Amino acid sequence: NAGVMQNPRHLVRRRGQEARLRCSPMKGHSHVYWYRQLPEEGLKFMVYLQKENIIDESGMPKERFSAEFPKEGPSILRIQQVVRGDSAAYFCASSPMGGTNTGELFFGEGSRLTVL
Amino acid sequence: AQSVTQPDIHITVSEGASLELRCNYSYGATPYLFWYVQSPGQGLQLLLKYFSGDTLVQGIKGFEAEFKRSQSSFNLRKPSVHWSDAAEYFCAVDNNNDMRFGAGTRLTVKP
Numbered sequence: 001n002a003g004v005m006q007n008p009r010h011l012v013r014r015r016g017q018e019a020r021l022r023c024s025p026m027k028g029h030s031h032v033y034w035y036r037q038l039p040e041e042g043l044k045f046m047v048y049l050q051k052e053n054i055i056d057e058s059g060m061p062k063e064r065f066s067a068e069f070p071k072e073g074p075s076i077l078r079i080q081q082v083v084r085g086d087s088a089a090y091f092c093a094s095s096p097m098g099g100t101n102t103g104e105l106f107f108g109e110g111s112r113l114t115v116l
Numbered sequence: 117a118q119s120v121t122q123p124d125i126h127i128t129v130s131e132g133a134s135l136e137l138r139c140n141y142s143y144g145a146t147p148y149l150f151w152y153v154q155s156p157g158q159g160l161q162l163l164l165k166y167f168s169g170d171t172l173v174q175g176i177k178g179f180e181a182e183f184k185r186s187q188s189s190f191n192l193r194k195p196s197v198h199w200s201d202a203a204e205y206f207c208a209v210d211n212n213n214d215m216r217f218g219a220g221t222r223l224t225v226k227p
Contacts, residue, residue: 004159033215042122042206042219043160056214091159093215104150105208105215107159 002027005074006092006108014116019079019086021111025094032075033105034060034067037089046090049075082115089113120209122218129197130226137192137221139207148210149190151181154220155203163205166190177201199225 005024013019025032030051035043045059049069060067064082069075079086089112093105121140129135141147148167152160164175171183181192190207202225207218 035217043217045216048214093160104162104165105160107152107161109157109159 004029004092004094004106004108006090006111008111009109010112010114012114012116013082015083016081019082019113019115021077021079021090021092021113022074023077023092023094023108024074025092026096026106029094029096029106031095032069033093033095034075034077035091035093037091037110039088043091046077079113082113084115087113087115120207120216120218122205122207122221124221125219126222126224128224128226131199132196135192135194135197135201135223137205137207137223139190139192139218141188141190141207141209143188143209143211145211146183146185147212149181149183150208150210151175151179151190151192152206152208152217153177153203154206160206163192197223197225199227201225 007022032049034046036046037043047060047067048056052071064080066078089110091110092108095105119142123138150165151163153163154160163179164173164181166173166183174180179194181190183190204220204222206220209216
């Protein structure tokens with residue numbers, strides 16, 4: 001049973017370009033979370049999604065950032081017109097649905113975005 | 117406001133010494149409580165969790181944590197630290213599927 005898969009692991013973009021980060025949750029998991037980790041800082045919650053629904057996006061900047069988790073395919077975190085301050089590690093985590101949800105999150109290895 | 121606080125940003129201990137990492141939370145009810153560990157360049161791995169019942173929980177790698185309701189704390193402990201324990205440790209709180217993390221404590225282990 002594969003774990004949470006994130007790609008790309010490393011992404012370099014120039015200012016003004018777009019970054020797309022993908023996350024495939026563990027099999028059977030329908031809850032996806034995105035977190036951002038800045039250098040020397042902890043994990044900051046960005047967004048919580050279930051299939052085709054955004055449940056909580058209170059941690060996501062209002063401008064330039066968006067997230068989706070379509071019925072088919074991975075969850076996508078999209079950052080438009082990137083700036084240097086977007087450079088960070090972006091972690092995806094998943095958990096199973098409903099009664100099987102014990103609250104534990106299973107993390108991917110992260111996508112490290114560098115903006116030049 | 118709901119929050120998770122890890123007051124120690126960085127802790128250094130000698131190999132073989134005991135360890136305690138602090139975590140406090142502020143939520144209305146007792147949430148689910150977790151400790152995760154992150155090695156450099158890696159994702160987070162679950163060490164242990166508390167849902168209910170016995171307030172002293174055992175985890176992997178010899179770690180344990182104690183939930184103290186009166187203090188709203190969930191401190192992580194290990195009686196004898198190994199060099200391989202050097203990592204970043206995160207306390208997390210899940211309040212109705214809303215998972216929030218503390219800022220983390222970086223552990224350095226001296227030979």
